[in-house]
Amino acid sequence: MRERKDLSLGLIGCGVWGRVILRDLLSLGVRVHVIEANAEAAAKVQGAHQVSAELHELGAVDGVIVATPATTHAEVITALDAQGSEAPIFCEKPLADNSSGAQVLLDREGPPLFVMHIWCFHPGVRTLKELYQQGLIGELTQIRSARCNWTSPRRDVDTLANLAPHDLSIFQYILGELPEPSSAMAEEIDGQVVGCTVFFKNSDGADCLLDVSNRYAKKRREVRLHGSEGVLVLPDDTAGVVQHIAAGGFIEADSTTDYVYASVSALITELEAFLDALISGDFSSLCSVRGGAEVVFTIDTIRKHILGG
Secondary structure, three states: OOOHHHOEEEEEOOOHHHHHHHHHHHHOOOEEEEEOOOHHHHHOOOOOOEEEOOHHHOOOOOEEEEOOOHHHHHHHHHHHHHOOOOOOEEEEOOOOOOHHHHHHHHHOOOOOEEEEOHHHHOHHHHHHHHHHHOOOOOOEEEEEEEEEEEOOOOOOOOHHHHHHHHHHHHHHHHHOOOOEEEEEEEEEEOOEEEEEEEEEEOOOOOEEEEEEEOEEEEEEEEEEEEEOOEEEEEOOOOOOEEEEEEOOOOOOOOOEEEEEOOOOOHHHHHHHHHHHHHHHOOOOOOEEHHHHHHHHHHHHHHHHHHOOO
């Protein structure tokens, strides 16, 4: 059987995040051909087997990772298809910056396409789901997530499209589906969304609340699962524990238990899953193009609520 070190990958786009992906691919022993049209960004690439400026210069590879701006994903993937690439594609989130682009990628005929929803590979989120499925909090009544910090280096999409896909993918991962947005309230500056609070109603009755913002001085990452018999909390992306707060008590909870999870890189875990899928042909562990498209569709629905539609 082939091993990871036998694989060669194309990495389309090697900006700030693309260089992190490249670093981790190299740590896994993969040969990487980088395609980066920006000369300044290309000059910062280190360790790649080859660096080229044009997509047509990408030779035969086992898989392709697309890490260009979200506004270009549909264009890049369509171009790969047009030049006859047969390599499975792993595309950075969001799949596209609007529903029409997502629909194009959902309807395309070509090599398998998957979406890099990294939080589905975060050990804390996985522990959260496992504990919930064990029945620790009984019937799920509510999910709350908060993803806030000050400003963003991204200029291709606004705060909603940048931050919300993470939490939507977490909802999708835990519930098995995306809940329907019922209302939204946004903060805008110069016509651009910089913060948004969204309420959802899940088909089984559990409410969901999402809060994203680039107007918080301190970084905040929290996911809470409220149930009929207690609460599960991932208090931070680097906390290393999921807290189980037992129901009961009046001023204080009956008990709080910390479940420690392994401190492993979600990106490494995600990349390993893609590499192993290229070897085995089993891509079931990856986020599907349909799931990625549903995230984009949901964001556009949220925008309609913001506009009062």
